[in-house]
Amino acid sequence: MTTEFRGPELVRDDDLTRELRSIYAAPTEGAWWAGLEQRINARIDAAVAADEWWTVPDRWLRVGLMAAGFAVIVAGAMVLRSQTQQATRMAYQTIVDPATIDLLEVAERDKLTPQQITLRALTGR
Amino acid sequence: MTAAATAERSTGLVPPRARVVAERPADERALVLAAQRGEREAFSELVRTHERRAYAVARAIVVNHEDAEDAVQEAFLHAYRALHRFLPDQAFGAWLHRIVANAALDITRRRKVRDADELPETVASPFRDPAESSELRQRLKDALDSLPARQRAVIVLHDVEGFKHAEIGVTLGIPEGTARSDLHYARSHLREVLGSVRSEL
Numbered sequence: 001m002t003t004e005f006r007g008p009e010l011v012r013d014d015d016l017t018r019e020l021r022s023i024y025a026a027p028t029e030g031a032w033w034a035g036l037e038q039r040i041n042a043r044i045d046a047a048v049a050a051d052e053w054w055t056v057p058d059r060w061l062r063v064g065l066m067a068a069g070f071a072v073i074v075a076g077a078m079v080l081r082s083q084t085q086q087a088t089r090m091a092y093q094t095i096v097d098p099a100t101i102d103l104l105e106v107a108e109r110d111k112l113t114p115q116q117i118t119l120r121a122l123t124g125r
Numbered sequence: 126m127t128a129a130a131t132a133e134r135s136t137g138l139v140p141p142r143a144r145v146v147a148e149r150p151a152d153e154r155a156l157v158l159a160a161q162r163g164e165r166e167a168f169s170e171l172v173r174t175h176e177r178r179a180y181a182v183a184r185a186i187v188v189n190h191e192d193a194e195d196a197v198q199e200a201f202l203h204a205y206r207a208l209h210r211f212l213p214d215q216a217f218g219a220w221l222h223r224i225v226a227n228a229a230l231d232i233t234r235r236r237k238v239r240d241a242d243e244l245p246e247t248v249a250s251p252f253r254d255p256a257e258s259s260e261l262r263q264r265l266k267d268a269l270d271s272l273p274a275r276q277r278a279v280i281v282l283h284d285v286e287g288f289k290h291a292e293i294g295v296t297l298g299i300p301e302g303t304a305r306s307d308l309h310y311a312r313s314h315l316r317e318v319l320g321s322v323r324s325e326l
Binding site for chain 1: 165168169172173176177180181184185190194197198201202205206261262265266269280281284285312315316319
């Protein structure tokens with residue numbers, strides 16, 4: 001579906017055109033146009049300066065992102081290491097715990113199954 | 126010479142555009158390429174060459190001189206930032222006019238919203254609008270302001286600036302037929318106003 005206009009076109013009205021040209025007359029002073037040119041250039045310069053203000057950190061942004069990535073990797077490795085150490089310490093404590101040693105002796109003496117050993121460890125009896 | 130051209134000469138209504146096109150420098154492509162390489166002086170030269178036409182396009186769309194200047198500044202800034210996307214083999218003027226038209230339409234939309242919220246304010250301007258000089262012109266100006274922005278732009282670009290329908294279509298981003306119909310309705314409306322004012326005076 002098109003909005004193409006196929007109707008008769010009104011011919012130009014010279015009086016109307018003259019009035020329109022008078023209403024829409026652009027400034028004629030050369031100084032005004034020179035001023036407009038200066039204002040346009042000043043606006044562009046200001047915008048370019050503002051853009052540059054953002055591009056300076058942009059250069060550092062890459063370095064910052066790399067440093068942040070490295071920091072995340074180091075932190076992750078440290079957390080992992082800490083968790084491993086904690087698991088080792090808990091396993092060691094479980095083995096050297098006197099209650100555990102007693103239970104192991106009882107289990108050997110009474111010929112307990114692994115399920116019975118676990119149950120006794122949990123109930124403390 | 127066509128009949129229309131002869132008529133224009135006899136009535137003294139030669140569109141300003143004809144003069145500007147004749148003055149267009151042949152090395153515009155070189156200027157665009159230099160500006161794309163980052164030469165600010167080359168872009169300043171493009172500003173010098175096109176600011177009058179850019180103003181005319183903006184003024185056809187917005188309702189006052191201050192908004193037209195604002196749209197022109199906005200458009201040149203946008204063009205500067207988007208220059209790397211412009212293909213130098215195309216017409217720089219047509220590309221710029223489209224940007225100017227968009228900037229002017231944006232300002233018109235913003236002004237509509239602002240005017241709906243605020244009371245009208247008188248702004249002192251160093252440039253006195255010639256339309257203020259007579260009752261007839263004031264009534265015609267009111268009628269122009271009451272037209273939809275696109276119809277106003279079409280009649281001004283066509284009758285005042287000498288744009289062809291196809292060029293108006295490209296500038297405003299509308300089909301050529303729509304430009305024709307907008308021109309028809311705008312002329313018809315303004316003729317009515319002109320007729321009634323004359324019968325009153």
